[in-house]
Amino acid sequence: MASSTRSLGRIIAAILLSFLVTAAVLLLADAPPLRTLGILLQGGLGAPAKIGQTFAVWVPLLLGSSGLLLTFAAGLWNIGIEGQIILGAVFATGFLRPFPEGGGVVLVAGALAAGILGGALWAVTAGGLRTWGRVHEIFGGLGLNFVALGLTLWLIFGPWRRPGVASMSGTEPLHPSLWLRELAGLSLSPMSLTVGLLAFGAAVLLLRRTRWGLTLRAVGQNPEAALLFGLRPNRRILEAMAVCGGLAGLAGALQVVGVYHRLLPAISSNYGYTALLVTMLASCRARFIPPICLFFALLNVGSIQLPLQLQLDSSLSGVIQGALVLAVFLVQGLEERFLFPGRGR
């Protein structure tokens, strides 16, 4: 009871604090705070189509955060998740390129599988750099993110360019028979929604209900002890990376077949970095992940309206998300240091 009151108080304090920060930023930018936030929320909730878009963004965030639950459990900073999403999209596009005439469900399923493979390969590369080369996964992953971006650009402007018009607008669109079907009037595919929910459930089950999940957590909490107990930490690290990368790659493949229907330079839309913020804000507690993903998706979709209606940059959503996570960290820290010293770490 006491702890749930405390965590409620913590959440309210953090929300208030991040609201104040956001209001200050808006005043600094000479924008009306309440009206801007109103437009932001309306942009993500105001109409059925907008709600559909919000859920369409929810799926990749949920997939990424589900994977990150596993890598964080293993004590890894999988910042390379952004590049893993990109590689998933690249592999899915590459798989579908030989079929300009279109095809059926089998091809789409193949593209998703290719995406999983691409993301997993990229993640295992970062994991291998860590286990065999002692390059911290933050730097390995981050470097690979930029490499993935470079690869995408090279493909879009080089071998995969549209005949005649190589541009930032991406590759030739897929044949419509390869697009995921959307709910009438909404730009949301029930298929990707299902995939997202299943993946989240599977990740939580893996972590909580399997022996593998237990060893993963042991490796994350005490690698030396895990080594002595024969849990083979390096193997577990690579496995955790592979699963997370696979989920990220799946998100990337879904962006291709379900949202953009082609490969774009900005195909990953920062969803990997946003998923990292989500998982940190949830303090790696699985039950908080779906609602936080939904809120962050809402901010992302709503912020598209800012340049249109107020001539503001759409990066405000990232400002609010970051402020929220920082505020939670600050409140937690203050609480441990001054209100309840001796508890926690």
Next chain:
Amino acid sequence: MEFLALTLAGIVSTGAPLVLATLGETLTERAGVINLSLDGSILLAAMAAVAVGLLSGNPWLGLGASGLVGILIAGLVAVLGPVLGRSQVAVGFILTLFCRDLAYFLGHPFARKLGPELPVWSLPGISALPFLGVVFGRHSPVVYLSLLLIPVLWWWVFLTQPGLELRAVGEKPQAAFARGISVHYLRILYTLVGGALVGLAGGTFSLAIKPGWGRPQGAEGAGWIALALVIFGGWHPVRAALGAYLFAALQVLGIMLQESFPGLPAPLFQVSPFPVMILTLLVVNMGRTGWIQDLAYRYPGLRRWVSRWQASAPAALGRNFQPEKEG
């Protein structure tokens, strides 16, 4: 000859912001604190420099603003990390994203405007010299600052009493604490000083090297390179700065190649430093892996080569120190 001198001059100036950021982060990490926010800090500081410079009409005020922004962000890192005991890596990463988005949001009205620029100084005695004059003679004052700081920081860290205390705090905070050194105070101080240099790196980008603001500004990714260079430099100011110039040389080379291959998209050249970054980290870190050490044990000739590249981090890097909780 003239071409070589001009190329070297280009390396000295494009390397300046990297040198400043790398030196700042080296100081901070020597004290045992990781400020991972560099990439965002540099962008926000660069934006602040342009904004203040445009509004006041004075680039020097812009430069001051960039340093101040760096100090403020470092202050957040210090409060949340060492003071409140949150994970320094987590805090730094969140700040990276937060500051980048904040820079794009607040910088929107200043984008693609003719920005203020710092003047170019020509050094009286040196600029007349035949070769060195071309390389070092005419630069922005911030470039001279970056050159000056390399020996100064080396002297400070390795040859002075406060430098010894700085290293002690990063290596063994318990021992330093027992000797009566204020671990908290020094860590916060060097986090702020390092942050100021990182901020100035941002100002150097937007007021001298890539003048102006935009989305993207062009400094994206530089913070991560600087963080990697600190490791490459083995937390040694001179070696870190040399690494920064090496990367600047690669960048200058990239620009030249770009002119020879106009068909390739420009962003491709912007990402090219990152594979190099991974490779350099691999070279300096691989020596500590089990399988390389086995090889080195078997082949003594390899041992010297391996140990030369090895660099170990300050022992207490990234770990928050709370004296009341140490046993």
